Amino acid sequence: MIRLDNISKRYGGYQALDSINLDVRDGEFLALLGPSGSGKTTLLRIVAGLAFPDQGSVLFNGEDVTDLKVAERKVGFVFQHYALFKHMTVADNVGFGLSVRPRRARPSKDAIRARAEELLDLVQLRGLGNRYPAQLSGGQRQRVALARALAVEPQLLLLDEPFGALDAQVRKELRRWLRHLHDQMGLTSIFVTHDQEEALELADRVVVMDHGVIEQVGTPEDVYMAPRSRFVSTFVGETNSLPVSIRGGQTHFFDRHIDVAAERVPDGNARLDFRPHDVVVCGEQPGSLPLLVTGVYRRGGEWRVEGELIGVDRTIEVNLDANQPAPEVGKRLGIKVKRAKIFQLSEA
Ligand SMILES: Nc1ncnc2c1ncn2[C@@H]1O[C@H](COP(=O)(O)OP(=O)(O)OP(=O)(O)O)[C@@H](O)[C@H]1O
Numbered sequence: 001m002i003r004l005d006n007i008s009k010r011y012g013g014y015q016a017l018d019s020i021n022l023d024v025r026d027g028e029f030l031a032l033l034g035p036s037g038s039g040k041t042t043l044l045r046i047v048a049g050l051a052f053p054d055q056g057s058v059l060f061n062g063e064d065v066t067d068l069k070v071a072e073r074k075v076g077f078v079f080q081h082y083a084l085f086k087h088m089t090v091a092d093n094v095g096f097g098l099s100v101r102p103r104r105a106r107p108s109k110d111a112i113r114a115r116a117e118e119l120l121d122l123v124q125l126r127g128l129g130n131r132y133p134a135q136l137s138g139g140q141r142q143r144v145a146l147a148r149a150l151a152v153e154p155q156l157l158l159l160d161e162p163f164g165a166l167d168a169q170v171r172k173e174l175r176r177w178l179r180h181l182h183d184q185m186g187l188t189s190i191f192v193t194h195d196q197e198e199a200l201e202l203a204d205r206v207v208v209m210d211h212g213v214i215e216q217v218g219t220p221e222d223v224y225m226a227p228r229s230r231f232v233s234t235f236v237g238e239t240n241s242l243p244v245s246i247r248g249g250q251t252h253f254f255d256r257h258i259d260v261a262a263e264r265v266p267d268g269n270a271r272l273d274f275r276p277h278d279v280v281v282c283g284e285q286p287g288s289l290p291l292l293v294t295g296v297y298r299r300g301g302e303w304r305v306e307g308e309l310i311g312v313d314r315t316i317e318v319n320l321d322a323n324q325p326a327p328e329v330g331k332r333l334g335i336k337v338k339r340a341k342i343f344q345l346s347e348a
Contacts, residue, residue: 076149259287
């Protein structure tokens with residue numbers, strides 16, 4: 001449905017986006033995920049028609065819309081700071097996009113009011129049309145903003161951290177509800193977030209960005225389980241990262257051999273990345289990492305264990321089954337890495 005073809009954008013000397021290529025499928029819920037300043041908002045604004053690329057084109061259903069302005073693109077958007085109009089009632093806010101249409105395309109006042117009521121129903125705010133934004137909670141306001149975005153029947157819904165300012169519980173509820181709404185209405189949506197949990201939970205596909213480039217595009221499962229770069233591995237999900245050297249398909253951490261196969265990795269320095277839950281505890285046997293426990297916390301059904309790798313100045317965090325007794329602080333454990341990614345740094 002949407003094709004971004006070789007999009008670049010500079011601000012002064014700063015390359016905010018660098019040759020971005022991306023296809024968004026009809027009906028897809030896509031997350032743009034990356035740290036602050038990675039270019040997510042800039043890319044979303046270019047899709048919306050609120051900003052224009054220096055190079056490259058934006059296609060909607062095969063049609064070049066690169067130079068079309070926002071009003072000509074049939075997109076709805078919800079931004080964290082795109083506040084509601086304070087002096088307008090909730091219903092007038094929702095109907096705003098329809099009421100500013102040119103006279104010929106503008107529905108009657110009654111029809112706009114009826115549409116606003118329908119949308120308020122949809123976002124579960126029935127009966128609140130006569131209130132003013134100040135009389136609503138933060139979560140309710142964001143739902144009004146969403147209803148306002150949907151009023152113009154957009155082909156495409158763009159959301160920039162729409163729930164960023166809300167507390168964790170409300171945020172979680174609203175995002176699930178948003179996903180449901182997206183499916184129910186058959187929308188295509190692009191969602192900007194720097195919260196990886198949000199991206200992994202909501203999206204059909206996640207676009208991981210850093211420094212104006214796309215690092216990886218894939219399903220949540222892909223980017224979590226098969227990160228293509230060290231950046232993705234450390235940014236998406238929690239990761240322990242240790243400096244290792246590879247010799248003849250064997251992995252060495254300082255002078256210790258550890259039991260992680262590296263058959264296809266050339267000799268040289270590398271990083272060994274593994275998730276806190278991808279370990280098992282064993283005795284301090286050859287091939288394991290010797291760990292001195294420095295902290296233990298409960299996290300749902302698991303113990304989060306922090307520890308120092310003995311003999312080297314490195315700490316790691318691992319998850320252990322909380323059905324087992326918690327390891328004591330000061331105890332030594334052997335840690336076997338069950339699953340890891342090795343990223344080559346330099347050849348020997
Ligand atoms: N109008 C502008 N003028 C100058 N620089 C800008 C402008 N808009 C964005 N930038 C710069 O471009 C880079 C990308 O910004 P962008 O807002 O797209 O990042 P982001 O990934 O959305 O970050 P955040 O999560 O903090 O919103 C940043 O370094 C930012 O300072």
